[in-house]
Amino acid sequence: MHEMSLAENVLRLIEDSARTQQFKRVRSVVLEIGKLSSVEPDAMRFCFDAVVADSIAQGARLDIIETCGQGWCASCQCNVPVAARYDPCPLCGAYQISITQGDAMRVKELEVE
Amino acid sequence: MCVTCGCGVGQTLIGGHALRQSKRAGGTLKFRAPQAIEPLPAVEPAEIQPSRMIKIERDILAKNNDYAAENRRMLVDHGVFALNLVSSPGSGKTTLLVKTITALNGELPLAVIEGDQQTENDAERIRAAGAPAIQINTGRGCHLEALMVGQAMHRLNLSDDSLLLIENVGNLVCPASFDLGEAHKVVILSVTEGEDKPLKYPDMFRAADLMILNKCDLLPYLEFDADLAIEYARRINPDLQVIRLSATSGVGMAEWLEWITAGCQRMSRQA
Ligand SMILES: Nc1nc2c(ncn2[C@@H]2O[C@H](COP(=O)(O)OP(=O)(O)O)[C@@H](O)[C@H]2O)c(=O)[nH]1
Ligand SMILES: [Mg+2]
Ligand SMILES: [Zn+2]
Ligand SMILES: [Zn+2]
Ligand SMILES: [Zn+2]
Numbered sequence: 001m002h003e004m005s006l007a008e009n010v011l012r013l014i015e016d017s018a019r020t021q022q023f024k025r026v027r028s029v030v031l032e033i034g035k036l037s038s039v040e041p042d043a044m045r046f047c048f049d050a051v052v053a054d055s056i057a058q059g060a061r062l063d064i065i066e067t068c069g070q071g072w073c074a075s076c077q078c079n080v081p082v083a084a085r086y087d088p089c090p091l092c093g094a095y096q097i098s099i100t101q102g103d104a105m106r107v108k109e110l111e112v113e
Numbered sequence: 114m115c116v117t118c119g120c121g122v123g124q125t126l127i128g129g130h131a132l133r134q135s136k137r138a139g140g141t142l143k144f145r146a147p148q149a150i151e152p153l154p155a156v157e158p159a160e161i162q163p164s165r166m167i168k169i170e171r172d173i174l175a176k177n178n179d180y181a182a183e184n185r186r187m188l189v190d191h192g193v194f195a196l197n198l199v200s201s202p203g204s205g206k207t208t209l210l211v212k213t214i215t216a217l218n219g220e221l222p223l224a225v226i227e228g229d230q231q232t233e234n235d236a237e238r239i240r241a242a243g244a245p246a247i248q249i250n251t252g253r254g255c256h257l258e259a260l261m262v263g264q265a266m267h268r269l270n271l272s273d274d275s276l277l278l279i280e281n282v283g284n285l286v287c288p289a290s291f292d293l294g295e296a297h298k299v300v301i302l303s304v305t306e307g308e309d310k311p312l313k314y315p316d317m318f319r320a321a322d323l324m325i326l327n328k329c330d331l332l333p334y335l336e337f338d339a340d341l342a343i344e345y346a347r348r349i350n351p352d353l354q355v356i357r358l359s360a361t362s363g364v365g366m367a368e369w370l371e372w373i374t375a376g377c378q379r380m381s382r383q384a
Contacts (some may be wrong), residue, residue: 002254002255002256002286004254005252005254005255005256005258005287006173006174007192009173009174009175009176010173010175012146013169013173013175013176016176017167017169021167023165025162031173038286038316039158053124079296085316086312086349093346102347104172105172105173105174106169106170106171106172106173107169107256108168108169108170108171109166109167109169110166110167110169110170111164111165111166111167112164112165112166113162113163113164113165
């Protein structure tokens with residue numbers, strides 16, 4: 001996945017929030033990145049620093065909360081760990097798993113002044 | 114470490130093994146002898162700005178999704194049937210568009226948005242075929258975003274009840290995540306690529322509603338198993354429609370044109 005443009009999208013959300021919430025500087029940004037979202041946290045950090053230079057979030061600390069993949073297997077009727085999207089159920093081998101966790105990529109909160 | 118259940122969640126795999134984050138030095142730890150510590154000079158406490166936390170809880174793609182919803186609303190209002198064509202570079206997107214424009218021969222008003230990192234070449238190929246086209250150069254960007262497409266749509270002056278064909282940047286990865294407001298994503302897989310592309314790039318085959326298996330004229334010269342490629346694609350997306358086609362020989366073009374015409378009729382405001 002393409003962290004540079006995702007980082008630009010994060011900055012757009014921050015700038016939106018700055019307009020409505022009236023802040024001048026961002027100290028830290030908390031993201032939730034699921035293991036199944038195909039976002040590479042290290043690449044995200046690198047791109048974020050580059051993208052926020054000269055913006056309201058220049059120098060802000062990026063905290064990334066990582067969540068693992070989980071899904072619901074309809075044939076086993078239980079939650080199972082999911083290593084990669086479209087993998088079969090590790091218990092029964094069926095392919096119809098609905099992802100319940102780990103596909104998010106979300107801006108959770110900001111510390112601002 | 115994952116905060117929800119505490120498991121390790123490394124992303125990068127090297128030969129199936131997680132990337133090591135740090136190299137721990139072996140051997141015993143050594144301690145320095147304690148040194149006399151000089152007292153630090155007193156410092157004035159810096160003025161501390163009060164900070165506060167703001168909850169956002171928005172998807173990173175939320176802005177793009179907002180712009181895409183705006184595009185979709187405008188397309189629906191004007192009865193425009195929009196397709197987002199995605200594939201690896203060289204699968205034949207531009208060739209298919211040129212042949213489609215020629216085959217439709219003005220029967221259906223249409224316009225094209227061309228996405229490439231550099232050059233105006235593809236838009237020129239489309240204009241030479243007789244359709245209005247606008248080129249978006251994304252520079253380093255590897256996909257089209259809804260904001261770019263919205264602006265291109267305004268500059269194209271789309272006719273009501275028309276067809277809009279969007280050729281995305283050649284890339285099977287991120288265009289899957291960026292909604293442009295289209296009615297359908299159409300993924301083009303050519304038979305000179307591997308049968309297992311749908312398994313390697315599942316997100317794209319999942320996001321698409323139609324797969325065009327292109328360059329079928331080359332099948333006699335290749336060891337490509339078309340049935341297997343389609344089986345893999347449907348393992349990822351059981352509802353995927355498939356058209357076997359050759360943009361150069363014209364095989365399958367009639368089926369593709371029928372699919373387009375049916376979509377335009379569904380979308381049309383007169384319907
Ligand atoms: N043999 C054959 N070649 C094709 C076909 N469609 C496209 N090509 C060739 O594939 C190359 C790349 O095509 P192009 O349309 O530029 O691909 P794009 O990058 O997806 O837009 C060109 O040399 C085309 O002539 C096809 O159906 N059969
Ligand atoms: Mg092209
Ligand atoms: Zn199961
Ligand atoms: Zn976990
Ligand atoms: Zn991209």
